[in-house]
Amino acid sequence: MLAAIMNSTEAKNLYRTDYSRLKGELAGHGEAWIHEIREAAIARFAELGFPVKRDEEWRYTNVNAIATIPFERARYDIEGLAPDTVGRASLGLLETSQAVFVNGYYSAELSSLRGVSQDVKVGGLAAALNEGAEWIESHLARYASYRDHAFVALNTALMQDGASVYVPPGRIVQEPIHLLFISTGGKKASVSHPRNLIIIGKGSQVTIVENYAGPEKGNYFTNAITEIVVGENAVVDHYKLQRESDEAFHVATLQVCLGRSSNVSSHSISLGGALVRNDVNVVLDGEGGECTLNGFYMVSGEQHVDNHTRIDHVKPHGTSRQLYKGVLDGKSRGVFNGKIYVHKGAEKTDARQTNNNLLLSLDAVIDTKPQLEIYNNDVKCTHGSTIGQLDQDAIFYLRSRGIGVESARRLLTYAFASDVIGRIRIDSVRAQLDKLLAAKFQKDS
């Protein structure tokens, strides 16, 4: 099913041609402001091209496979959905707070938002753009920078739809808002550019679950961006679960901007995909902001997963806590690159970063690189990373009590992941994840 191979110049041109052909029909095409942003983004993409190994941020992740496949633009293909796809991907969350996207396009027929109160706006970005909503214009594409990231530029130029969420000030949204992105993975390799904008008003509180799912097999490419703008004193709990097809490519940027005294937890869980790159960028843009970044990745076979995070402490009294953990089996490869950047004005910053990796096979590889850049003396920052194998003494201990060797390995792997999984505050998501991990284990062993 692998499509024809191009060289990367041809690929670049393919997307530029796509853009020229489509620009008159893309969402919000009548609006000058978005048109200007798209023009700038495609021009920047043409300059940057697809990243190569000598780009420092892409040293360990080769995107040649993405650059050389002539992906077709994905369509809204509801017939392509396997029966009960939505049900199986539901994570046990309430179906009445669920927005479903098929190949990146909002599906009104599959979504149900009855449980979401009227003044909280959840829906498709294309519709919000075409309506000319003021909050879209002031925020969309103002945070995720297309200047230095080719995939962000590509998404910004070609984005069509995705999720838009607007929570007005002072609202406590009880039920998690579930944004479910399903790829159908049709016969031809296709690309979607989901674009999500989430605005949380002052003093509000909300839980958002971004859930990317696909068929077991299928060669497609998801190039997603989520921008979250967190108002003063607001609290956001964000989850991203990625379990694309075994043959899929997934490149995504989560860009979060924190207002004064706001509090954000991000949980990024990556299980699927052949080649996955997650960028999580957080800017603590107001005094006293607090962010927690939790991450878990578990890969096997020939999967490649790259987690790049960057936390910018811009204002004083910011706190960041980061724990990323990875389990790598088979010939899989992982990358963790975590940067903490403390700006000149960010006194009393308190930042901690940890990355722990468990290698289950001799052929699995992880490159881990924690980085601190500090331009202020009055801060407290620590970072550390570890790479290890399962403890043979512990395996023997468990087996000596009658537990089988595979169960012992599984138990110890769960144990390794347990603290980061335990930080998931939605019970049903945690329970579902336990099942997914068990299934992944079964498949691999």
Added chain:
Amino acid sequence: MLEIKNLHAKAADNEILRGINLTINAGEVHAVMGPNGSGKSTLAHVLSGRENYEVTAGEVIYEGKNLLAMTVEERAREGIFLAFQYPVEIPGVNTTYFLKAALNAVRKHRGLKELDAMDFLALVKEKMKIVEMDQGLLNRPINEGFSGGEKKRNEIFQMAVLDPKLAILDETDSGLDIDALRIVANGVNALHSKERAMIVITHYQRLLNYIVPDYVHVLFDGRIVKSGDRQLALKLEEKGYSWIEEQVQKNQPVNL
């Protein structure tokens, strides 16, 4: 129950067991004593199936079966229990969860019904009394942050729950103060039965004041150089291991 014949084993290129012969019947308590490096712990680990050791000669028959052909977990399910000299700390694995999984694996193997959470808890509560263990420890990760005494009690507690036929206690007394030693020894004695055999490995005679063995064996340089009853342990305490060493090195028969 257990027959060890001419057992040789090595770790890396180092021969540690050099011909062990030992027969153990149900209901018997055998003490194995010996100086550091004599092969006591190696014997315990070889019997439980530790893969770091290679058996180079000899055989071990357990309940009529070839023990050396069984995996670690098969031996455990067949009723062999090793109380570790250094119990392993396993962060992230809850003690209750672990023990229930272990017990049910053993029960399944023996054709018994697996216990549900309620029945398991009732069993556990009863067995905890044997070693005066604090129930709070059950909700903690295995051995994590336990004191030395708590770890050893936890071993005997697990033994009580798993109900083995052959228990091997590897220096269970080492590092314990007298109160902890008494509690652990009382626990072991409470588990003494006609059906169960025990191998008590120790460096010190002191433990044998509390756990009275039927037989005492002295292990030196990978061989049992002397066997006897409890009096042997007392003599050994009096004369010290160096005395045995001298005799062995002079190639003299060991006479106490």
